Amino acid sequence: MTTTSRRQFLQGAAAGAAVLSLPQLTFAQSAGVFRIGALNPITGSGSTFGTGMLKAIQAAADVVNAAGGAAGIKFEVISEDTQTSPQAGVLAAKKLLDVNKVQAVFGTWSSGVSLAVVPLTNDANVILMNTSGAPALSVPPANAKGLSFRFQATNDRFGRAFAEVCVKEGFKRPATMAFNNASGIGNADGFKKAWEGKGGKVVAGVVYEPNQTSYRSELQKVLDANPDVIVTGSYLQDTTIIMREWYQSGIPVKWILPGWAGSPDLVKAVTAPVVEGVISVDSVSNSGAESYKLYDAAYQKAMGKPGSSNVYAAMTWDMVITLALAIQSAGKTDTDSIKAHIRAVANPPGEEVFSYEAGLAALKAGKKINYQGASSALDFDEYGDVTPDFGVSFIEGGAINQKYVVKI
Amino acid sequence: MSAYLIAITILTLIYVLLALGLTLQFGLTGLINFGHVGFFAIGAYTSALLTLNGWPVGVGIVAAAVAAMLPALPIGYISLRLRDDYFAIVTLAFSEVVRIVVTNAREWTSGTQGLPGIARLYASLNGAASEWAVLGTILAVTLLAIWMITRIARSPFGRLIQAIRDNEVAVKALGKDPAWFKIQVLAVGAALAGIAGAFYAHYITYIVPDQFVPLVTFYAWMAITLGGASRISGAVVGSAILMVLLEGSRFVHDFLPMISDSAMASVRIGVVGLLLILCIVWRPQGLTGKRGDA
Known part of the structure; x- marks a missing residue:
C-alpha cells in the first residue's frame, strides 16, 4: 500500500512539474507587444465589479489595437484573479510579473490587495494602477518610486466632500457612524x-460591527449627542437597518450617506417616506464627457449593463487609454519613460481630448494633450492621486436627484 | 518563472508549519483544534508590531512563538473539561475573538486599515537573493519542526499522547494526568502557528484582520486530511497538494481561456471538495497513512 501511494505521488509530482514548466515555452517574449496584467477582484467581496473591470480593460485594449497600437506597439491583456485577498493577490501578481512578464499591472481594487502588491511592482519596476481608497498608498513606503497611480478618490477626499456639503447645507453639529x-x-x-x-x-462618532441585525444601541449613542446631521461611512445592508430604526425613533436629524449606500436599492428597501431628504454623495463619473459615452457603449456591449453600474470599470478603461497615450507620447515602453509621460498626457495644460483616436492624432500632430477620462478629469497630483468631483443628490419622493457638484 | 515558484514554495512551507501543529494536536493527541488561525494571527501581529517599532525581525519571530503559546495555557485548561466537539467549538470561538480584538484595537493594530510596510526578511539583499534566503530560512525552520515532532512522536511523551488519543480513560487509570500533556501539545502547536504567522507577515508585508478568517484553519485541516493526519509526511504532502490545486488553476486558465476567471474560482473549490470526498471514501487515512491509521 505504501509503495503504491509513493509511486502515485511521484507520478503526480512529475505531472505537476511538467505543467509548471510549460508556460515558459508559451510565453516567450515577442517584439512589438506590450503586456498588461489585469489583476482584478473576479471573486471574493469585489466580485460585483471585477469582471466588468477586466472587460473594460480588454475593450479599451481593443480600441488601442484597432487604432494601430501605441507608438506602433499592440497591447496584450493577461488576466488574474486577486480573489479580493492580499495573499492570493500577491501570488497572482508574482505570476503575472514573473511568468507572463507583464509590463504594467492594472485594476487592483481593495486597498489590502493594492498595499500587498505594490512592493512587488516597485521591485519589478513596473507601473501599478489601482482603484483603492487607502491614504497609505499615496506615500512611501508604498509609493516610494512614484510608480503607483490611483484612479479612485481617496477616503480622505470623500471625507472632505462630506465636510463641504455640511458647510453648504449649514449644518453645525455633525456626528459620524x-x-x-x-x-x-x-x-x-x-x-x-x-x-x-x-x-x-x-x-x-460611533464605529459599528458588520452583520448585526440591529444597530439601535449605536444609533441611540449618536442621537444622544443631539446632532443636526449624521455622516456615515456605511454600506447598503447596514444602512437599511439603521434608516428603519431611526425612522421608528422619530427623532429629527439629517443624513449624509456615501453613494453606494444612498442608492435606489435603499429607497426600495425602506420605502420613500423614510429616506425623504437624505443626502447621497458620490464621486461622479465624468458622465457628461465624450469619453464616458465611449466607455458606456463598450461596457454595454461587453457586459449587457449600463456603464453607470460599475464606476470602477470606467477607471480601468481610463487606465488603458492613459497608458497608451503615455507610450505614444514617449515613443518608448520602458517604465521610466511611461511614468514621465503619464502626467504629460493626462494633466493640463494641453488640448482636451476624450478618445484614444483623438489623442493619437493630436500627439502625432505634435500637440500637447490633456486626456479627459470617463471616470474623472484625470489630473494626477504629485502622489499619483486624482481628485474627482462629487455629485450631491437628495432623495425626494423616492427619486435620487443630483442637485449640485462639489469640487474639492 | 523561478520567483513565482519560490513564492509558492514559501507559502506552502508556511502551510506546512500550520499543518504540522495540527498533526501533533489532532493526529497524535486527538485534540480537534478549529482555532488554529487564532495562534497564526497572534504570531503575525506580534512580529509585525515589534518590527514596525524598531525591533529586529529575529526578535519578532521568537516573540511571535512565545506570544502564540500564551493563550494555549488557558485554552488547554478549558480542554480538560470539554470533550472533543465542544473543544472544537471553543477553539473556533477563540480564533474569532482574536480576529475581533485585532479589528477593534485600532490604536495598536490600525484595525481594518491593516499594517502596511512590515519589514521583509533579508531586505538588504537584492530581489532574487533575498527570496532565496527567505526560502532557505523557512525551509530550515520547517525541517527543524519536522525533526522535533518526529522526536516527540517516538519519545515516551509521544507514546503517552497517542494513548490519550486512543483511550483517555485508560491513561487516567494508569495514573497519568492527561491534562498537562494536552496543554503542552497545544502550546507546541501554537508556537509553530505563531512562527508561521511571523513568516507570513514578513513575507506578504501587509496584514489585515480579513486574512485571519477560519478558512485558513480549514486549509490546514484539508492539508492533513488529504495527506494523512497521523503522519508527519502527511502535513507536507497535503500542503503541497493543496497549494498545487489552488495555484495550478491559474495555469489551467492560461491554456483554456474559454473558462472565465469566475468559473475557474468555482471549479477550483469544486476540485478541492471532490478530492476531499474521494479521499475520505477511498483513503480515509490520507495519502501517506497506513491502512488502520485513524
Missing part, C-alpha cells in the same frame, strides 16, 4: 479631519 472596515472608517476619519480643519467639532 462608520462601518468597521478600511473604507467606512476612512470616510468617517476623513470627514472628522476636514471638519475640524474648518474649526468645527464632531459631536459623536
Whole structure:
C-alpha cells in the first residue's frame, strides 16, 4: 500500500512539474507587444465589479489595437484573479510579473490587495494602477518610486466632500457612524479631519460591527449627542437597518450617506417616506464627457449593463487609454519613460481630448494633450492621486436627484 | 518563472508549519483544534508590531512563538473539561475573538486599515537573493519542526499522547494526568502557528484582520486530511497538494481561456471538495497513512 501511494505521488509530482514548466515555452517574449496584467477582484467581496473591470480593460485594449497600437506597439491583456485577498493577490501578481512578464499591472481594487502588491511592482519596476481608497498608498513606503497611480478618490477626499456639503447645507453639529472596515472608517476619519480643519467639532462618532441585525444601541449613542446631521461611512445592508430604526425613533436629524449606500436599492428597501431628504454623495463619473459615452457603449456591449453600474470599470478603461497615450507620447515602453509621460498626457495644460483616436492624432500632430477620462478629469497630483468631483443628490419622493457638484 | 515558484514554495512551507501543529494536536493527541488561525494571527501581529517599532525581525519571530503559546495555557485548561466537539467549538470561538480584538484595537493594530510596510526578511539583499534566503530560512525552520515532532512522536511523551488519543480513560487509570500533556501539545502547536504567522507577515508585508478568517484553519485541516493526519509526511504532502490545486488553476486558465476567471474560482473549490470526498471514501487515512491509521 505504501509503495503504491509513493509511486502515485511521484507520478503526480512529475505531472505537476511538467505543467509548471510549460508556460515558459508559451510565453516567450515577442517584439512589438506590450503586456498588461489585469489583476482584478473576479471573486471574493469585489466580485460585483471585477469582471466588468477586466472587460473594460480588454475593450479599451481593443480600441488601442484597432487604432494601430501605441507608438506602433499592440497591447496584450493577461488576466488574474486577486480573489479580493492580499495573499492570493500577491501570488497572482508574482505570476503575472514573473511568468507572463507583464509590463504594467492594472485594476487592483481593495486597498489590502493594492498595499500587498505594490512592493512587488516597485521591485519589478513596473507601473501599478489601482482603484483603492487607502491614504497609505499615496506615500512611501508604498509609493516610494512614484510608480503607483490611483484612479479612485481617496477616503480622505470623500471625507472632505462630506465636510463641504455640511458647510453648504449649514449644518453645525455633525456626528459620524462608520462601518468597521478600511473604507467606512476612512470616510468617517476623513470627514472628522476636514471638519475640524474648518474649526468645527464632531459631536459623536460611533464605529459599528458588520452583520448585526440591529444597530439601535449605536444609533441611540449618536442621537444622544443631539446632532443636526449624521455622516456615515456605511454600506447598503447596514444602512437599511439603521434608516428603519431611526425612522421608528422619530427623532429629527439629517443624513449624509456615501453613494453606494444612498442608492435606489435603499429607497426600495425602506420605502420613500423614510429616506425623504437624505443626502447621497458620490464621486461622479465624468458622465457628461465624450469619453464616458465611449466607455458606456463598450461596457454595454461587453457586459449587457449600463456603464453607470460599475464606476470602477470606467477607471480601468481610463487606465488603458492613459497608458497608451503615455507610450505614444514617449515613443518608448520602458517604465521610466511611461511614468514621465503619464502626467504629460493626462494633466493640463494641453488640448482636451476624450478618445484614444483623438489623442493619437493630436500627439502625432505634435500637440500637447490633456486626456479627459470617463471616470474623472484625470489630473494626477504629485502622489499619483486624482481628485474627482462629487455629485450631491437628495432623495425626494423616492427619486435620487443630483442637485449640485462639489469640487474639492 | 523561478520567483513565482519560490513564492509558492514559501507559502506552502508556511502551510506546512500550520499543518504540522495540527498533526501533533489532532493526529497524535486527538485534540480537534478549529482555532488554529487564532495562534497564526497572534504570531503575525506580534512580529509585525515589534518590527514596525524598531525591533529586529529575529526578535519578532521568537516573540511571535512565545506570544502564540500564551493563550494555549488557558485554552488547554478549558480542554480538560470539554470533550472533543465542544473543544472544537471553543477553539473556533477563540480564533474569532482574536480576529475581533485585532479589528477593534485600532490604536495598536490600525484595525481594518491593516499594517502596511512590515519589514521583509533579508531586505538588504537584492530581489532574487533575498527570496532565496527567505526560502532557505523557512525551509530550515520547517525541517527543524519536522525533526522535533518526529522526536516527540517516538519519545515516551509521544507514546503517552497517542494513548490519550486512543483511550483517555485508560491513561487516567494508569495514573497519568492527561491534562498537562494536552496543554503542552497545544502550546507546541501554537508556537509553530505563531512562527508561521511571523513568516507570513514578513513575507506578504501587509496584514489585515480579513486574512485571519477560519478558512485558513480549514486549509490546514484539508492539508492533513488529504495527506494523512497521523503522519508527519502527511502535513507536507497535503500542503503541497493543496497549494498545487489552488495555484495550478491559474495555469489551467492560461491554456483554456474559454473558462472565465469566475468559473475557474468555482471549479477550483469544486476540485478541492471532490478530492476531499474521494479521499475520505477511498483513503480515509490520507495519502501517506497506513491502512488502520485513524
